[in-house]
Amino acid sequence: MAKTILTVDDSASVxxxxxxxxxxxxxxxLEAVDGEDGLTKLNGATVDMVIxxxxxxxxxxxGFIKKIRAxxxxxFIPVIMLTTESQAEKKQAGKAAGATGWIVKPFKPEQLLDVVKKVLR
Amino acid sequence: MEHSLKITRTDVGTEGTLSLVGDVTMTEVRETKDALLEAIGEVDRLYLDLHQVESADVSFIQVLCAAHRECFLTEKALFLQGNVSGNLQTLLERAGYVKQCGCFPAARESCLWSVCAGNLNFDTNDQFS
Amino acid sequence: MSDAQGLDAGRAVFLVEATEILEQLEESLLELEESPDNSELVGSVFRALHTIKGSGAMFGFDRVSSFTHEVETVFDEVRSGNMEVSRELIDLTLRSRDIIRGMLGSDQGEDTALDEEAGRVVTELKKLSAPSPAAQDMPEPPEAAVPEKADKEEATLTTWRIRFKPPEDVFSTGTNPLFLLEDLRELGDCDMVSMTDGIPRLSELDPERFYFGWDILLTTDKGRDAIEDVFIFIGEDSDLKIEAVEHHNVPDEEDAQDKLLRLGDILVMRGELDREQLSKAVHSQKRLGEILVERGLVTAEKIDAALREQNHLKKAKAKVKEQNKQKPVVDSSIRVPSSKLDELVNLVGELVTVQARLSQLANGGEDGQLKFLAEEVERLSAELRDNTMNIRMVPIGATFTKFRRLVRDLSSDLGREVILTTVGEETELDKTVIEKLNDPMVHLIRNALDHGVEPPDKRVASGKKREGSIHLEAEHSGAHVFIRVRDDGAGINKEKIRKKAIERGLMEEGADISDDELYSFIFSPGFSTAVVVSSVSGRGVGMDVVRTNIDALRGSVDVKSVEREGTTVTLKIPLTLAIIEGLLTRVGEERYVLPLSAVEECVELVEDEAGASRGRNLAHIRGELIPYVHLRRHFNIQGKRAAIEQIVITHIDGHRIGFVVDEVIGQHQTVIKNLGHMYRNVKEISGATILGDGTLALILDVPCLVQEVQNNQL
Structure with missing residues (x-):
């Protein structure tokens, strides 16, 4: 059974x-363009993981991560945040909000898959 | 998860068998805990029938260990009835719960997982200095 | 030793070391070309460059160091996955390798041509690699290398003790701790015990929080970084301790391998117990584990974890031991100039000769003590001889490796596509033999490439695979090594050879000769059948060199060829040049030695009267007629024939031939001395040896004599 992953980003290219x-x-x-859209999609389906x-x-x-956890x-689903090197404090805030892990931008497809496999198995 | 408790009364006290069927993961963990706590309250000796457990995770093992501790402290007895399901056995093995001795000295005799240890025996000869 | 002297000695060592590293580098590069994704090879290329750069700078080879730095920088990119291995990269790196060798050779002298070439290569390398800030002109100081300790942890198999207690809120971060355990399992052999002592009673349990911890033993060669990577997302919030318990397969810790830590020691190491508590507990009669648990010093769970650690280490050690058994242990070695070895061999040769004289003297007399001593000396010198010979044996693999480059370069020069395969690299031969094999093999390979393997289009047209194949093979057989050079090319055109041989007056027109003889013409001086003389071969100077060189090695050459399918040239080479086991015989006053490896048996001669009457030498050996050489007649030795003559039956290249002598004296360790210039052309004698009594014995060249007998029979 294929696992379902929700990707939330305002950048279409990402x-x-x-x-x-x-x-x-x-x-x-599943794709969503922002947090609100993300919550809608989350409620509308069984999602195994959020990026x-x-x-x-x-x-x-x-804010989105906090709402997911609530x-x-x-x-209890894994939530991975996309962050940049300069956003160390954001990373901390994300973890405090309940994020499972992070991927630093820019990243390569293989790095993404590595992380997904790590938290989703 | 579905559960059922069957109680029999004997001369030495009440005995019960709690059967847990289906998934016992994070999602069901509160339900599982309540079922166990309720069963422990009802009987003196509790048997757990786990052979129909399907998906299980580490939160379930944690609840069972806590139940064992609860029983020990309230001087009740807790046993596994028969074999646990294959899924659960694998989980116990992979996560390092199948071992020889229990979590605290006085409780080691009654550790639930000792019966799952089966083939895991250390050769203790001459390893003790 | 003064600093300057030390530096000079260091330079000398570095030059030798660098030569070896450059050879390895070449080998790795050629292999890398075939499997560009092999990160181990990338690593080994990187290390080779790194060592040359670092040591080069230390010993004042600044040009080498700064140039190598540029190449290393590029390979660092490859190593970290930012760049891919390409044909161009291999080409440039091979060129770099040659430049480095040139720079090492030209010492500190100016060599503008080399510097210009170096400049070109650097420019191209930079073009090849993505422009990165690291690729600047400043060479990094060599001290900036990876710290030694980390290096060791990276490379060697290590048992790690990992204690891991996830944060209590781990579930609400979407992390499943079991997945981390599975990640760890993928790194190596893993034993884990859960630590359940933090669990509250059920009535007090918040089932969405997490109370377990694990005590994990992991034996892996992946290093600390890989382990830390597993915990990357929750490491900071967890209670996590990663310690190295033991490094395995470090050669100088061999003894430690067999020692098994005792439970008490492990508990102390793990910090569960102090020494004093331990020694008190040990004095009681019961098992330590039980006592400690009873006294409440250590929980049973912790004893269990310690026991598991003991068991895990035991398993890891057994495994390492098993692996070490399988792979040859890299012995520490010392470098000795080969001239010293040659001297040693000469001395051993003299010793063996003197020892033979001693034995002869002792056996002739009545002195028991002398006899005993002579036997001891005989035993010791035999051992000494074997050991000395063994020192000179080196595997042929290094020679094969050199040919990979040759094949690669030649095939691109000649427009051939060739895959070189090798078998038997581990076959050992005397060092001097291997050195002398180099030229003949170069010629054979050139020949195979030029005349054997066809151009790709021609191959395709004749239904063959586009890539030709050249196969080098070494094989040990008795006192000889067979070396084969096989190609799947056009084969030898017999008609062309026949024509050429007639043209050169080597045979008469219409003569009926065997394939073997026909093929042997290609080894005649000046014989070439190539229609167009190419730069590589075809000048006809190659193949006679092969014959001459192999003859000088007391070896033989055999050619087998099938037209349109390919050619196999087999060189049969004696293992060593210096000492052979021989059979000593006497004819009149003369002594002859036959190589024992060729001897099958010795019997009394029973002549075949019928044969003798027809002028042929044939002996009856258990009903079989065997041709023989009567040495007395052959060498025109004066005196009467012995009443009962002995015949030594030899077996050479599938033929059995007898040699008739007056007496078989016995086995003899023969130190081969070359004959003087005067006798170089005597074909039937391959050398001489000095006997115990100081007299000379001649060593018969059995194959040569056999050849002669066969020719006489025609």
Whole structure:
């Protein structure tokens, strides 16, 4: 049974890259453009994992992660945040909000898959 | 997860068998805990029938260890009835729970997992200095 | 030793070392070309460059060092996955290797041509690698190398003790701790015990929090970084301790391998117990584990974890031992100039000769003590001889490796596509033999490439695979080594050889000769059948060199060829040049030695009267007629024939031939001395040896004599 991964990013190109990579590895991928959209998608399906950007309009990444953890459907699922090297404090905030791990941008498809396999098995 | 408790009364006290069927993961862990706690309250000797457990994770093992501790402290007895399901056995082995002795000295005799240890025996000869 | 002297000695060592490293580098590069994804090879190329750069700078080879730095920088990119191995990269690195060798050779002298070439290679390398800030002109100081300790942890198999207690809120970060355990398992042999002592009673348990911990033993060669990577997301928040318990397969810790830590020691090491508590407990009669648990000093769980550690280490050691058994242990070695070895061999030769005289003297007399001593000396000198010979034996692999480069370069020069395969690299031969094999083999390989393997298009047209194959093979057989050079090319055109041989007056037109004889013409001086004389071969100077060199080694050459399918040239080479086991015989006053490896048996001669009457020498050996050489007649030795003559039956290249002598004296360790210039052309004698009594014995060249007998029979 293919696992479902939700990718949340306001940048279409990042979403496409994540989506393309994960679909290629056999995952089912849902896309959302910001946190609010993400929560809607999360409620509408069974999601096994979330990959989210931190800087997004409307509901930003940190707020989104907090809401995922408060939601019974997202309480224990892995959440990976996309961050940049310069955002050390954001990384801490994300972890405090309940993120499972992070990927530093820019990253390569293989790095993404490595992390996904690590937290999802 | 579905559970059922069967109680029999004997001369030496009450005995019960708690059967857990289906998934016992994080998602069901509160339910599992409540079922166990309730069963321990009802009987003096509790048998766990885990052979129909399907998906299980480490949160389930944690609940069972806590149940064992609860029983020990309230002077009740807790046993596994028969073999556990294959899934659970694998989990216990992979995660390092199948071992010779229990978590605290006085409770080692009654450790639930000792019966799952089976083939894991150390050769203790001349290893003790 | 003054600093300057030390530096000079260091330079000398470095030059030898660098030559070896450059050879390895070449080998790794050629292999890397075939399997560009092999990170081990990338690593070995990088290390080779790194060593040359570092040591080069230390010993004042600044040009070498700064040039190598440039190449190393590029390979660092490859190593860290930023660059891919390409044909161009291999080409440039091979060129760099040659430049480094040139720079080492030209010492500190100016060599503008070399510097210009170096400049060109650096420019191209930089073009090849993605422009990165690291590729600047400043060479990094060689001290900036990876710290030694980390290096050791990286490279060697190590048992790690990992204590891991995830944060209590681990579930609510979406992490499944079991996945981390599975990640660890993928790194190596892994034993884990859960630590359950933090668990509250069920009524007090918050089932969404996490209380377990693990005590893990992992034996892996992946190094600390790989382990830390597993915990990358939650390491900071966890209670995590990673310690190295033991490094395995470090050669100088061999003794430690067999020692097994005792439970008490492990508990102390793990910090569960102090020495004093331990010694008190040990004095009681019961088992230590039980006592400690009873006294509440250590929980049973911790004893269990310690026992597991003991068991894990035991298993790891057994495994390492098993592996060490399988792979040859790299002995520490010393470098000795080969002239010293030659001297040693000469001295051993003299010793063996003197020892023979001593034995002869002792056996002739009645002195028991002298006899005993002579026997001892005989035994010791035999051992000394074997050991000395053994020192000179080296595997042929290094020679094969050299040919890979030759094949690669030649095939691109000649427009051939060739895959070189080798077998039997581990076959050992006397060092001097191997050195003398180099030229003949170069010629054979050149020949195979030039005349054997066809151009790709021609091959395809004749239904063959586009890439030709050249196969080098070494094989040990008795006192000889067979070396084969096989190609799957066009084969030898017999008609062309026949024509050429007639043209050169080597045979008469219409003569009926065997294939073997026909093929042997290609080894005649000036014989070449190539239509176009190419730069590589075809000048006809090659193949007679092969014959001459192999003859000088007391070896033989055999050619087998099938037209359109390929050619195999087999060289049969004696293992060593210096000492052979011989059979000493007497004819009149003369002594002859036959190589024992060729001897089958010695019997009394029973002549075949019928044969003798027809002028042929044939002997009856258990009903079989065997041709023989009557040495007395052959060498025109004066005196009467012995009443009962002995015949020594030899077996050479599938033929059995007898040699008739007056007496078989016995086995003799023969130190071969070359004959003087005057006798170089005497074909039937391959050398001489000095006997115990100081007289001379001649060593018969059995194959040569056999050849002669066969020719006479025609």
């Amino acid at each position: 979403r496409q890259m994540v989506s393309f990579t994960l679909k290629g590895a056999g995952y089912t991928v 989210t950007d931190l800087n997004m309009p409307k509901l930003d990444g940190i 939601n019974p459907k997202g309480k």
